Amino acid sequence: MNKDLIRNFSIIAHIDHGKSTLADRLLEETGTLSAREKTDQFLDKMELERERGITIKAQAVRLKYKADDGREYVLNLIDTPGHVDFTYEVSRSLSACEGALLVVDASQGVEAQTLANVYLAIDQNLEVFPVLNKIDLPSAEPERVKSEIEEIIGLDTSDAVVASAKAGIGIHEILESIVRKVPPPTGDASAALKALIFDSWYDSYQGVIILVRIIDGAVKKGEKIQLMANRKTYEVLKVGVFAPHPVEVGELAAGEVGFIIAGIKVVADAKVGDTITHLHRPTEKPLSGFKEVKPMVFSGLYPIDTAEYDSLRDALEKLRLNDSSFSFEPENSLALGFGFRCGFLGLLHMEIIQERLEREFGVDLITTAPTVVYKVTTVKGEQITVESANKLPDVQYIERIEEPFILASIHVPNEFVGTVLALCEEKRGVQREIKYLTATRVMVVYELPLNEIVLDFYDRLKSITRGYASLDYEHLDYRDSRLVRLNVLINGEAVDALSLIVHNDKAQYRGRDLVSKMKEFIPRQQYEVAIQAAIGNKVIARETVKALRKDVTAKCYGGDITRKRKLLEKQKEGKKRMKQVGSVELPQEAFLAILKVKEQK
Numbered sequence: 001m002n003k004d005l006i007r008n009f010s011i012i013a014h015i016d017h018g019k020s021t022l023a024d025r026l027l028e029e030t031g032t033l034s035a036r037e038k039t040d041q042f043l044d045k046m047e048l049e050r051e052r053g054i055t056i057k058a059q060a061v062r063l064k065y066k067a068d069d070g071r072e073y074v075l076n077l078i079d080t081p082g083h084v085d086f087t088y089e090v091s092r093s094l095s096a097c098e099g100a101l102l103v104v105d106a107s108q109g110v111e112a113q114t115l116a117n118v119y120l121a122i123d124q125n126l127e128v129f130p131v132l133n134k135i136d137l138p139s140a141e142p143e144r145v146k147s148e149i150e151e152i153i154g155l156d157t158s159d160a161v162v163a164s165a166k167a168g169i170g171i172h173e174i175l176e177s178i179v180r181k182v183p184p185p186t187g188d189a190s191a192a193l194k195a196l197i198f199d200s201w202y203d204s205y206q207g208v209i210i211l212v213r214i215i216d217g218a219v220k221k222g223e224k225i226q227l228m229a230n231r232k233t234y235e236v237l238k239v240g241v242f243a244p245h246p247v248e249v250g251e252l253a254a255g256e257v258g259f260i261i262a263g264i265k266v267v268a269d270a271k272v273g274d275t276i277t278h279l280h281r282p283t284e285k286p287l288s289g290f291k292e293v294k295p296m297v298f299s300g301l302y303p304i305d306t307a308e309y310d311s312l313r314d315a316l317e318k319l320r321l322n323d324s325s326f327s328f329e330p331e332n333s334l335a336l337g338f339g340f341r342c343g344f345l346g347l348l349h350m351e352i353i354q355e356r357l358e359r360e361f362g363v364d365l366i367t368t369a370p371t372v373v374y375k376v377t378t379v380k381g382e383q384i385t386v387e388s389a390n391k392l393p394d395v396q397y398i399e400r401i402e403e404p405f406i407l408a409s410i411h412v413p414n415e416f417v418g419t420v421l422a423l424c425e426e427k428r429g430v431q432r433e434i435k436y437l438t439a440t441r442v443m444v445v446y447e448l449p450l451n452e453i454v455l456d457f458y459d460r461l462k463s464i465t466r467g468y469a470s471l472d473y474e475h476l477d478y479r480d481s482r483l484v485r486l487n488v489l490i491n492g493e494a495v496d497a498l499s500l501i502v503h504n505d506k507a508q509y510r511g512r513d514l515v516s517k518m519k520e521f522i523p524r525q526q527y528e529v530a531i532q533a534a535i536g537n538k539v540i541a542r543e544t545v546k547a548l549r550k551d552v553t554a555k556c557y558g559g560d561i562t563r564k565r566k567l568l569e570k571q572k573e574g575k576k577r578m579k580q581v582g583s584v585e586l587p588q589e590a591f592l593a594i595l596k597v598k599e600q601k
C-alpha cells in the first residue's frame with residue numbers, strides 16, 4: 001500500500017467530551033458502518049463499557065476516505081482508553097500514530113486528563129489539532145475554549161474545527177484536516193520487521209489477538225515471528241485489519257495498522273509495548289518504551305457463599321487471560337474464609353473487575369478496602385513488600401516502612417482553590433505548584449501518598465468542588481513514613497478483613513471516623529454489637545449498635561400489603577450481600593465503610 005495515502009491518528013478527549021460519539025460519526029461518514037450498526041457506539045465493544053460510558057480497550061479501525069483532492073486515503077483510527085489508570089496503554093497507542101485530534105467540549109473546556117494525554121502526544125511528536133465539540137449546545141463557548149487551549153496547551157487554534165459529533169456538524173472538515181495535517185507514516189518496508197504491540201486481548205476461538213503498528217518491514221501469514229520481551233516464537237496464522245469487522249489481508253507493511261493472530265494462548269505473552277520481529281531476520285533493537293505494568297492497588301475478594309470459591313477462581317483466571325495487568329493469589333481471612341488478594345492498576349480498574357465478576361460470572365463478592373504496596377524493612381534487615389494490612393509485621397519487628405507517593409495535578413475553578421489546598425494538606429500532601437492557567441482556572445500540583453488517594457480522596461475532591469475538579473496523577477517514588485495498623489474489633493474480636501494501614505498522625509481520626517461510619521452500615525441484630533478501633537492493644541474508638549429484632553414491616557401502616565412485600569423483598573436482597581462474621585452479620589458496606597465520604601456538614 002502507498003504509504004502517502006495512510007493516516008494513523010487517535011482521538012484524545014476528556015471523559016464525556018464526546019470521543020466515542022465522534023468516532024462513530026467518522027465511521028458513519030466514511031461508510032464504514034452500516035445503518036443497522038449505527039445505533040450503538042461501535043468502538044466501545046464491551047457491554048460494561050457502554051453502561052459506564054467509559055472506553056477501556058484500545059482498538060484500531062480502518063476507514064476508507066475519498067478526500068476533496070480526489071484521492072482515496074486509508075485512515076486508521078486508534079482508540080485510546082480515557083482514564084488515568086491506563087496511561088501506559090494510552091502512550092503505546094499514541095506511539096502507533098502520527099497525529100491526534102484533541103476533542104474538547106466547547107461548553108466545558110480543558111481538563112486535567114485532557115492535558116496529560118495531550119502532553120503524551122506532544123512528547124511523541126504527534127501532530128495534535130483541536131476540535132471543539134458540542135457546538136450545538138447553547139452553553140458552548142468556542143472562543144473562550146479556544147483561548148484556553150492556546151494559553152494552557154499552546155496549540156494554535158486559528159483553524160480548529162468547530163463541530164458537533166451529535167448533530168453531525170463539522171465531520172467533513174475533521175476528515176479533511178486529518179488528511180491534510182497528519183503526516184503520512186515513514187518506515188522502510190524492506191527492512192527487518194519491527195512491529196509495535198499496542199493492544200492485545202484473548203478471544204476464545206482465535207487465542208490472543210494482537211493489534212500492531214508496523215514500523216519497519218512487513219508480516220505475512222505463515223511466517224515465524226518472535227516477541228522480543230520474552231523471546232517466544234510463533235507462526236503467524238492470520239494478519240488482517242478491522243474495517244470495523246475483521247478482514248484478512250495478504251500482508252501488513254510499514255506504516256500500516258492491523259491485527260496478527262499467532263496461536264498465542266495468554267495475553268501476558270503479548271504485552272502492550274513489546275516489539276514483534278521475524279525469527280530468521282530479526283531487527284537489532286526492540287522499540288523503546290516497553291514497560292511491565294505492575295498492579296498498584298490491592299484488595300481482598302471473597303465469595304459471600306463459600307461454596308463459590310472455585311467459581312470465583314475460575315472467573316479470575318478467565319479475566320486474567322485477558323488482562324495481564326491484573327493479578328491474584330489465594331488469601332485466607334479468619335473472618336471471611338478463603339478468597340483472593342487481587343492487584344489492580346488503580347481504583348477504576350478495580351471497580352471494573354469487580355463488576356465483571358459479579359455481572360458476567362455471577363459471583364457475589366465481599367470486597368475489602370483497597371490498599372497500596374508498602375516496602376517494609378524489618379529489624380533483622382529483611383525487605384518485604386506488604387499489600388495487605390494483615391501482613392504488616394508487629395511494630396517491634398519493623399525498622400522502617402516506605403509508602404508510594406504520587407504527583408497529582410488537580411484542575412479547579414479558582415473559587416475552589418482554598419478548599420482543594422485544605423484537602424491536600426489534610427491528606428499529607430506536599431505542595432509543588434499552584435498555577436493560574438487562565439483568569440478562572442487553576443492547576444494545583446501536589447505530592448501525595450497514594451494510600452490517601454485510594455481511600456477517599458477522589459470522592460472528597462469531587463464533593464468539595466461540586467464535581468468541577470479533575471485529577472490526574474503519576475507515580476513518583478517511595479518515601480519513609482510512620483504507619484501503623486488499625487484493627488477493628490467486633491464484639492471484642494479483631495476482624496482481620498477490616499484492618500487498615502494508616503498514618504500514625506491520622507490513626508485517631510481514622511479510627512473514630514471508621515467506627516462511626518460502620519455503625520451506620522451494620523444493621524441492628526439480636527445482640528448488641530460493639531465496634532471498636534484499636535492500635536495494638538489500645539482501643540481508640542468505640543460505637544455500639546443497639547440490639548433490636550430487625551422488623552422492617554413494623555414501619556408499614558394500614559396493612560398496605562404490596563408495600564409490605566416490597567420491603568420484605570428488599571430485605572432479602574440486602575441479605576445476599578451479608579457475611580456472617582462470628583455472631584454478627586456484616587454487610588458489604590461495612591467492609592468498605594472507610595471509603596465512604598460523609599455528607600459535608
Ligand SMILES: Nc1nc2c(ncn2[C@@H]2O[C@H](COP(=O)(O)OP(=O)(O)OP(=O)(O)O)[C@@H](O)[C@H]2O)c(=O)[nH]1
Binds near residue numbers: 013015016019054133
Ligand atoms: N450536545 C452534544 N452532546 C454530545 C456531543 N458529542 C457527544 N455528546 C454527548 O456527550 C456524552 C459523552 O459522549 P461520549 O462520546 O460517550 O464521550 P467520550 O468522550 O467517548 O466518553 P468516554 O468514552 O467515557 O471517554 C454523551 O451523552 C453524548 O451523547 C455533541 O456534539 N453535542
